Amino acid sequence: MSSRGASSGLVVADVSFAWGGRKALEGVSFAAPPGKFCALLGPNGAGKSTLFALLTGLMRPASGRIEVAGHDLSRAPRAALARIGAVFQQSTLDLDLTVHRNLTYFAALHGIGGREAARRADAALDRLDMREREGEKARALNGGHRRRAEIARALMHDPAVLLLDEPTVGLDAAARRAITDHVHDLGRDAGITVLWATHLVDEVRDEDEVVILHRGRVAAQGPAEEIAGPRPLTDVFLTMTGKAAA
Numbered sequence: 578m579s580s581r582g583a584s585s586g587l588v589v590a591d592v593s594f595a596w597g598g599r600k601a602l603e604g605v606s607f608a609a610p611p612g613k614f615c616a617l618l619g620p621n622g623a624g625k626s627t628l629f630a631l632l633t634g635l636m637r638p639a640s641g642r643i644e645v646a647g648h649d650l651s652r653a654p655r656a657a658l659a660r661i662g663a664v665f666q667q668s669t670l671d672l673d674l675t676v677h678r679n680l681t682y683f684a685a686l687h688g689i690g691g692r693e694a695a696r697r698a699d700a701a702l703d704r705l706d707m708r709e710r711e712g713e714k715a716r717a718l719n720g721g722h723r724r725r726a727e728i729a730r731a732l733m734h735d736p737a738v739l740l741l742d743e744p745t746v747g748l749d750a751a752a753r754r755a756i757t758d759h760v761h762d763l764g765r766d767a768g769i770t771v772l773w774a775t776h777l778v779d780e781v782r783d784e785d786e787v788v789i790l791h792r793g794r795v796a797a798q799g800p801a802e803e804i805a806g807p808r809p810l811t812d813v814f815l816t817m818t819g820k821a822a823a
């Protein structure tokens with residue numbers, strides 16, 4: 578993984594940001610090519626959510642550059658944001674609408690309507706193995722299925738980059754595994770770049786790219802198996818982030 582030269586996927590180059598006077602990100606650089614699952618690993622307060630706020634255009638970096646599918650986020654925000662799908666920590670499904678309607682409503686906000694929206698909803702729900710629940714109200718779904726519906730919704734406008742901020746928080750082990758597997762498949766089968774923020778190291782596979790964020794800086798980046806070396810990735814992560822058991 579290089580921080581230069583990727584003309585598509587996601588590029589974050591020397592990005593810094595402060596909340597008030599307090600630095601939250603300092604010189605963060607990494608790149609994730611198309612189809613790659615990139616795990617953004619960091620303990621609480623590392624800066625993961627701050628980075629997501631910058632990537633989704635909610636805030637602007639104080640310095641540095643963000644590129645989405647070749648579009649510079651500050652110079653061409655509409656083009657860049659049109660290629661981003663995001664799943665935030667807090668669910669934003671409309672609980673009184675059916676799963677299918679949640680998806681087609683979102684599509685309408687992107688100017689996609691009618692049969693095309695229905696076709697995309699069917700395809701997205703198939704991808705997440707959620708088609709049989711399309712007629713249920715979101716309120717009736719369990720936590721894992723709500724998350725899957727949100728991920729399906731985030732695919733409606735055909736994003737090049739999918740951002741997920743701790744998407745398995747609060748889910749049981751089976752639901753966590755199902756969602757982690759589904760999103761890994763999305764990268765591999767659909768060529769989508771995935772940025773998956775977590776502090777749960779067991780969600781990372783050997784072949785994934787990893788960016789370890791600690792106190793707003795990149796502590797390590799590269800293929801998971803290279804970062805881990807002969808040790809379990811958890812040990813390396815805890816050592817780097819100062820949380821190793823005594």
Ligand SMILES: Nc1ncnc2c1ncn2[C@@H]1O[C@H](COP(=O)(O)OP(=O)(O)OP(=O)(O)O)[C@@H](O)[C@H]1O
Pocket residue numbers: 596600601619620621622623624625626627628
């Ligand atoms: N809205 C905000 N206003 C002020 N400071 C903030 C705000 N959001 C985050 N911070 C600060 O920025 C730093 C990074 O926090 P951030 O929430 O980005 O980390 P995180 O890795 O997402 O942690 P968590 O896993 O707890 O969500 C912390 O010092 C935090 O207190």
